[in-house]
Amino acid sequence: MHQKWLQTTGVEVETVNSTLTFYIETIEVNRLSALAFFAAGEKQYKGQRFFWQNREKTFTLVGLGHAYKLENNANDERFDFIEKEWKALTKNIVKEESEQQPILFGGFTFDPNNMKEGEWNGFPQSYFSVATYQLVIRDDKAYVNIHLVTDNDNCLEEFDLLRKERDQLIHAAQVRELKMYDKPVMTNYREVYKEEYLKTIATVTNLIKNKEAEKVVIARALEMQFDDTLTAPQVLSHVISEQPESYLFGLERDNLLFFGASPERLVKVKDGHAFSSCVAGSIKRGKTVEEDQALGDSLLADSKNLGEHQYVVEMIAQTFQQNCTQYRLPKQPKLLKIRDIQHLYTPVEGLLKQDATILQLVKHLHPTPALGGVPRQEALSIIRQYESMNRGLYAAPLGWMDAEGNGEFIVAIRSAALKENTAFLYAGGGIVADSEPISEYEETLVKFRPMLRALGGQLHE
Ligand SMILES: C=C(O[C@H]1C=CC=C(C(=O)O)[C@@H]1O)C(=O)O
Numbered sequence: 001m002h003q004k005w006l007q008t009t010g011v012e013v014e015t016v017n018s019t020l021t022f023y024i025e026t027i028e029v030n031r032l033s034a035l036a037f038f039a040a041g042e043k044q045y046k047g048q049r050f051f052w053q054n055r056e057k058t059f060t061l062v063g064l065g066h067a068y069k070l071e072n073n074a075n076d077e078r079f080d081f082i083e084k085e086w087k088a089l090t091k092n093i094v095k096e097e098s099e100q101q102p103i104l105f106g107g108f109t110f111d112p113n114n115m116k117e118g119e120w121n122g123f124p125q126s127y128f129s130v131a132t133y134q135l136v137i138r139d140d141k142a143y144v145n146i147h148l149v150t151d152n153d154n155c156l157e158e159f160d161l162l163r164k165e166r167d168q169l170i171h172a173a174q175v176r177e178l179k180m181y182d183k184p185v186m187t188n189y190r191e192v193y194k195e196e197y198l199k200t201i202a203t204v205t206n207l208i209k210n211k212e213a214e215k216v217v218i219a220r221a222l223e224m225q226f227d228d229t230l231t232a233p234q235v236l237s238h239v240i241s242e243q244p245e246s247y248l249f250g251l252e253r254d255n256l257l258f259f260g261a262s263p264e265r266l267v268k269v270k271d272g273h274a275f276s277s278c279v280a281g282s283i284k285r286g287k288t289v290e291e292d293q294a295l296g297d298s299l300l301a302d303s304k305n306l307g308e309h310q311y312v313v314e315m316i317a318q319t320f321q322q323n324c325t326q327y328r329l330p331k332q333p334k335l336l337k338i339r340d341i342q343h344l345y346t347p348v349e350g351l352l353k354q355d356a357t358i359l360q361l362v363k364h365l366h367p368t369p370a371l372g373g374v375p376r377q378e379a380l381s382i383i384r385q386y387e388s389m390n391r392g393l394y395a396a397p398l399g400w401m402d403a404e405g406n407g408e409f410i411v412a413i414r415s416a417a418l419k420e421n422t423a424f425l426y427a428g429g430g431i432v433a434d435s436e437p438i439s440e441y442e443e444t445l446v447k448f449r450p451m452l453r454a455l456g457g458q459l460h461e
């Protein structure tokens with residue numbers, strides 16, 4: 001096995017409760033399949049894994065096991081708490097050349113004040129971890145880190161065991177045949193609360209006409225049953241092969257896997273530059289080039305969809321105005337075309353002020369009017385009152401950051417939660433004064449399509 005030892009470091013870190021030592025060892029390995037590495041953790045680390053790949057496929061991240069876990073239910077302060085803890089944990093870590101930094105990965109639930117019971121029961125408002133084994137594939141190179149955060153001064157033996165296990169995991173991932181996972185076999189399919197959803201769209205449209213809000217995003221869920229318990233690598237493999245042009249993600253917590261393929265970046269920070277994207281307003285793809293172009297052109301000229309989009313642009317622009325010394329925003333949206341759907345899309349880019357951080361931007365941006373609405377608080381309380389589900393991590397910020405404050409968060413749409421042999425799929429849409437229940441319903445069907453296809457579901461149109 002080709003492995004290049006890069007570095008081992010141990011640094012003292014102050015956490016909220018105690019002084020610990022953070023040991024990091026990085027090796028470079030032959031490029032391997034990220035999914036195979038994820039699958040190699042099936043026995044030991046099921047329930048404590050994550051998978052991430054950016055849209056451009058230039059950065060892939062897999063985590064197995066929790067070297068350190070950050071969870072809280074701190075409501076409005078949850079972003080600040082995670083930021084403070086992460087800063088404390090990484091304060092003394094100095095990046096040496098070629099060393100791969102530890103990465104914090106996880107998400108913040110959509111709405112901490114939603115108390116509805118369901119598949120998200122017991123899930124914390126913030127859920128992040130530093131993996132015990134972290135695989136990073138970047139610029140065609142693959143690195144595996146071991147992370148150990150401990151108060152034990154004599155942890156050499158423990159670290160040696162981790163090295164052995166790391167080598168086994170890498171070996172398993174490298175020699176594994178490129179496995180084709182079976183398509184799940186669906187036994188039952190249910191559009192939960194379909195009638196309630198249609199009524200809610202009518203109600204919310206009226207609320208908007210009565211000026212109680214300007215825009216509110218309303219979502220619904222589909223429930224799929226399978227004859228067998230599905231595995232996380234199995235469902236991820238199908239999402240990965242069906243949705244190459246989106247961000248791909250999977251996050252496990254105990255017996256729940258949240259996964260999906262989202263086209264929508266919330267914010268990316270790299271060396272003091274911030275990037276966001278306004279994605280709102282939708283139409284299906286055409287069956288021919290001509291039809292596709294005609295549909296795209298009609299979307300670019302449609303006042304209802306341009307209205308949905310404009311709320312998002314204004315809000316993100318305002319956040320960039322506050323947090324950047326300068327920023328750039330095109331005047332007109334473009335089209336973002338993915339396999340099943342086309343969206344209106346406006347990229348935003350800025351130069352961050354000194355004290356602005358990725359988590360501060362996440363805190364300000366979430367939820368954008370592509371997922372919540374305008375005004376934000378009114379929209380959230382309408383969602384709480386009229387939407388028949390708890391979103392959990394659906395439509396929520398999910399992503400990663402490193403010790404230097406670089407990172408990327410997406411909004412976790414086109415997603416599903418898998419618990420044993422049931423999957424809960426989520427999709428919603430922006431409701432404005434001229435929304436029609438049936439066309440919003442149809443828009444959610446298009447948005448469900450990638451996940452349905454990946455999970456072997458029939459399309460009931
Ligand atoms: C809320 C979702 O999509 C948002 C993102 C893009 C377009 C949207 C729309 O046109 O309604 C939504 O705002 C979803 O996919 O569940």
Ligand SMILES: [Mg+2]
Pocket residue numbers: 280281282308429430443
């Ligand atoms: Mg829409």
